[in-house]
Amino acid sequence: MQHMKKVKLLYRLLIFINLATFVLIVTQIFGLVIPDIVNSSQTKNHVLGAFNNLILTGLLSVILMGSFKIQQGIKHIIKDGFFNRISELKFRKAGLIFVGFALLRTAYIILARNEFKLNELINSFIMAFLVVLVGMGLLIFSDFIKNGGVIKEENDLTI
Amino acid sequence: MPIVVNLDVMLAKRKMKSKDLAEIIGITTANLSILKSGKAKAIRFSTLEAICEALECQPADILEYVDN
Numbered sequence: 001m002q003h004m005k006k007v008k009l010l011y012r013l014l015i016f017i018n019l020a021t022f023v024l025i026v027t028q029i030f031g032l033v034i035p036d037i038v039n040s041s042q043t044k045n046h047v048l049g050a051f052n053n054l055i056l057t058g059l060l061s062v063i064l065m066g067s068f069k070i071q072q073g074i075k076h077i078i079k080d081g082f083f084n085r086i087s088e089l090k091f092r093k094a095g096l097i098f099v100g101f102a103l104l105r106t107a108y109i110i111l112a113r114n115e116f117k118l119n120e121l122i123n124s125f126i127m128a129f130l131v132v133l134v135g136m137g138l139l140i141f142s143d144f145i146k147n148g149g150v151i152k153e154e155n156d157l158t159i
Numbered sequence: 160m161p162i163v164v165n166l167d168v169m170l171a172k173r174k175m176k177s178k179d180l181a182e183i184i185g186i187t188t189a190n191l192s193i194l195k196s197g198k199a200k201a202i203r204f205s206t207l208e209a210i211c212e213a214l215e216c217q218p219a220d221i222l223e224y225v226d227n
Contacts, residue, residue: 157200159190 007077014071021064028057047112059105066097070138083149091142098135102128163223166195169214184209 032053040050048055073090080086105128113121170177181191184206193199194206207218214220 154200157193157198159186159194159199159202159206 004078007074011071011074011078014067014074018064018067018071021060021067025057025060025064028053028060033057047115052112055108059101059108062097062101062104066094066101066135069094069097083145083152085149088142088145088149091138091145095135095138095142098131098138100135102131102135105131160197161225161227163225164194164197164199164221165223166191166210166221169216169220173214175214180210180213183213 036050036053046052069090073087073094076084076086076090106125109116109121109124109128116124170180177191177195178188181188186206194202202222207221210221211218
């Protein structure tokens with residue numbers, strides 16, 4: 001089926017992106033987070049001190065979690081078809097994680113606002129807003145899957 | 160559900176097997192079983208028409224409203 005080809009392509013792309021993000025997180029932990037905590041005296045100019053990179057890596061990990069949930073949801077779409085309960089739950093969780101990430105990111109931007117230039121600050125807020133939109137989109141998509149599942153069940157039980 | 164499917168009764172009256180009815184009306188035995196067990200959410204007019212034709216009966220002979 002043509003549409004499943006696109007879904008499979010998206011699934012492979014997500015595996016690649018998630019793997020790349022995982023490698024980035026591991027690199028950040030060993031290249032930035034641990035050295036920052038060990039040499040905490042060098043990071044005093046940051047509002048969050050030695051934990052600045054730890055928090056940023058944590059936020060990246062939250063995004064990875066959300067992205068991984070989407071990957072799992074798509075995997076079940078390929079396996080069980082578009083309307084299945086597992087994909088609905090995975091997309092709902094991914095949506096909540098994305099909204100949560102956007103809120104945490106906004107809190108971080110507000111805390112570290114003095115370290116940003118004005119244009120960077122505005123861009124960061126816009127990015128956080130876009131992530132909220134993506135999260136809300138995933139929640140709505142999850143509802144679509146749920147309603148579709150109900151309609152499919154009714155259709156299957158119409159003799 | 161207050162709608163009861165009396166297909167079993169009609170099949171017994173006509174001395175017809177479920178498998179034969181399924182074959183005549185062109186549905187699977189699994190779907191006929193869903194209909195007989197009352198698990199079906201709805202029945203198409205075309206299916207009802209085919210059943211009535213095969214069993215030489217009226218829709219009311221197959222479907223009954225029972226007030227709970």
